[in-house]
Structures are given as C-alpha cells and as structure tokens.
C-alpha cells in the first residue's frame with residue numbers, strides 16, 4: 001500500500017457522494033461506485049442529484065483535478081482501491097420486520113470481494129446492526145482471492161443531511177472499530193487531516209463501533225420524543241412547551257440541541273434506526289432493556305395524527321372538501337429529502353380525509369411530486385395558501401418564520417393556522433385575526449403567564 005492509499009466509495013447516496021467528494025478534496029485519489037448507471041453518468045458530468053450545500057462544487061473540483069471519478073464496475077473498484085468504503089443504504093426491512101435490510105451491504109461485498117487479489121481494507125460506514133461486520137468479514141475473506149489479507153473495519157458516519165460536507169470534513173468525533181493495529185494505522189492515514197485538527201478518535205472493537213451509530217440516533221430520537229410528550233402535558237396544563245424547552249435546554253447537563261418540540265423526527269435515519277436498534281436488541285436477548293424505544297417511536301408517530309386532529313379542529317370538525325395549505329414537504333429544513341417526512345405524511349393523511357391539499361416547499365417539491373402525485377403543489381407559500389381554509393406549517397424552513405400574517409391572510413379564505421414547528425408568534429397572528437393553534441401552546445385566555453415568562457427572560 002502506498003503512503004496515500006487509493007480509496008473507493010461504494011454507493012453514492014447522501015453518505016457516499018459526500019464522503020467521496022470530501023476525501024478527494026483532501027488530496028486522495030477516489031473512485032466512487034454505484035450500480036445506477038444513469039447516476040454515475042450524471043456524477044461524472046459534475047451533476048449532483050441531491051440538494052446538499054457545497055457538495056456540487058467539491059464534486060466538480062474533484063472531477064477537474066482528476067482525483068475523483070465514478071464507475072459502475074466492481075472489477076475496476078477492486079483493482080483500484082487500497083481502502084474500500086461501504087456506503088450503501090440499510091433501510092428498514094419491508095417484510096413486516098423492524099430490522100435493517102442488509103441486502104445492499106451484502107451485495108456490495110459480493111460484488112467487490114471476488115476482485116480483491118491483493119491486501120486491502122474494507123471499511124463499513126453504513127448503519128448496521130451489531131454483529132454485522134463480523135459476518136461480512138467472513139463473507140469477504142471467503143470470496144476474495146487474497147483471502148485473509150482482506151481486512152474489514154467499521155467506521156460509522158454521523159453526518160447530518162444539509163451539513164454533510166462540514167460534518168465529513170470536521171466531525172465531532174471519529175470512531176473506528178478494528179481488529180488489527182494495521183487497520184488502525186491505515187485509517188489514521190485516511191483521517192490524518194481530522195486528527196491533526198484535534199478531532200477525537202475512538203479506536204474500538206467492531207461491535208462497539210456498530211452500536212455507536214444506532215445508540216447515538218436512538219438517544220437523539222428519545223430527546224425529541226421526550227419534549228414532544230411534554231408538549232402534550234403542556235397542552236393540558238395550559239403551559240408553554242417552547243418556553244419550557246428553553247428552560248430545560250439552559251441546564252448544561254441537558255443542553256438545548258434536539259430539544260426542539262414540534263411535528264417530530266423523520267428522514268432516512270432516525271425512525272428506522274430506532275426500530276432496527278430495538279429489533280437487534282431483541283435478537284440478542286436484550287429487547288426488554290430498550291422497550292422504551294417503542295414508546296419513543298409511538299410518541300413520534302402520534303405527533304403526526306395529533307397534527308391532523310388539530311387541522312380538523314380548526315377546520316370546524318372536518319377537512320373534507322376543505323382547501324388545506326401545507327407549508328413544508330422535506331423531513332427537515334436545508335434538505336430536499338422526503339423520506340419518512342412528517343410533513344408529507346400529514347399532507348397524505350389529510351388528503352385521505354378528503355381535503356384538497358396544496359403543498360409548498362423551497363427545495364423538496366420535485367421529490368414530493370414523485371412520491372405523492374395525488375397532492376397539488378405550488379411554487380410559493382402565498383400561491384399554496386391562496387383560497388385555503390386552513391394553513392399548516394410543517395417543516396421549519398426559515399422563510400416560514402418570516403411569513404406576514406396580513407400578507408398571508410389577504411389570500412386565504414379563512415385565517416386559520418396550525419403551527420407544527422412553533423415558528424410563529426402566536427400573539428402577533430392572533431392579533432391579526434388568525435385562529436392560531438399549536439400543541440403545547442396555551443389558548444389565548446391562558447397565555448398571560450407564559451408571555452410574562454417570555455418577557456422576563
């Protein structure tokens with residue numbers, strides 16, 4: 001192996017595309033692989049098919065420097081690479097089981113290993129159940145002509161969509177699960193820029209590294225569901241959950257991150273990781289230890305039906321035949337991803353109840369149209385709200401926080417809004433004649449105490 005190993009990145013989703021471009025930007029020669037020939041052609045032309053700030057520039061730089069290119073050929077990848085990063089998806093299984101579907105990681109090993117004729121390191125980055133690395137390592141050495149000279153390590157990735165480049169180049173921490181000093185040394189070379197910058201490195205066994213990712217995501221999900229459960233108590237107690245979240249977050253032991261109440265979590269990771277963690281714990285005989293995660297999941301899904309109930313309430317009991325404006329389709333702001341999007345889920349349920357739903361999102365309209373062709377779409381918040389009987393704010397894009405109650409009220413049929421992300425000032429909207437509803441925010445008659453708390457803070 002050379003001083004600077006040549007890298008392959010297998011799978012060019014959010015994770016792989018970002019990892020490949022970032023490694024090339026650090027001077028490594030990188031070959032990205034995907035089985036989707038159309039995507040590979042687009043990437044080789046510098047056309048990044050996802051919305052990820054800064055990524056397209058990095059891909060273009062990598063291509064023009066000659067350090068980055070993409071292929072569909074496993075033979076070429078096996079021949080090229082000293083270190084092979086596995087970045088394919090591990091979605092939830094579709095057969096009713098809550099565990100992770102490992103078919104893509106298995107296919108990746110099966111495609112790569114027969115071409116491995118010299119010593120190399122396979123590094124899993126995909127999120128997998130504890131114990132997967134050991135099984136894949138056996139599979140790889142059995143299939144590879146180089147046999148035991150093929151090593152396998154696990155290096156979970158914690159990048160957030162919308163911050164992928166920054167999280168890859170400068171993560172909070174690096175975790176590598178290895179079985180040899182050699183594998184550690186290789187990964188220290190790959191991550192030299194991060195280590196020089198003082199980013200902490202945890203060198204662990206493989207199961208600890210595998211668990212680091214699902215445990216982190218399960219904790220974040222638990223924090224969100226905790227504050228959302230508290231929002232429901234606030235509703236009954238006429239308390240204000242947004243003020244309460246600030247009070248809790250000011251405690252350094254708790255911290256304010258991931259304590260933002262609202263419609264709850266979605267996306268390609270948190271929901272399925274919570275379920276896969278629970279499923280794997282059950283297989284290992286530790287299911288009881290994590291049974292609270294079932295509640296975390298239920299609280300989260302309950303936010304979606306709760307939002308539908310609020311919409312029906314402000315619409316006078318039924319949304320059937322009513323024009324409903326949904327602001328937001330992405331699972332979170334800064335992303336065009338609609339996988340398990342709470343916003344789109346609520347829009348679909350309302351459509352199912354007979355509402356005429358029009359959706360606006362600053363980035364995710366194209367993806368939303370593909371998965372929910374039955375809904376109507378508009379190119380601006382004002383256009384989506386025109387003629388609406390109810391407006392729902394469901395993804396916390398900054399532009400929605402700047403909406404003007406008079407401007408929006410001038411185009412809607414009725415001034416009724418459900419704020420699913422606590423972005424609007426209830427007093428200002430109510431003063432403009434709007435019926436403003438949000439779970440965990442006191443109704444006007446009860447709001448004196450919480451506005452006093454806000455004023456004195």
Ligand code: UDX
Pocket residue numbers: 157158159160161162217220224257258259260261262263264265266267268269270331332333
């Ligand atoms: C997550 C993890 O943060 C990341 O480390 C991992 O690698 C992949 O999964 P991501 O899916 O990009 O990243 O989204 P994230 O920013 O974590 O948000 C997840 C969901 O939680 C979103 O739907 C977001 O709207 C919601 N959320 C987040 C809240 O409802 N409240 C909060 O306080 C924070």
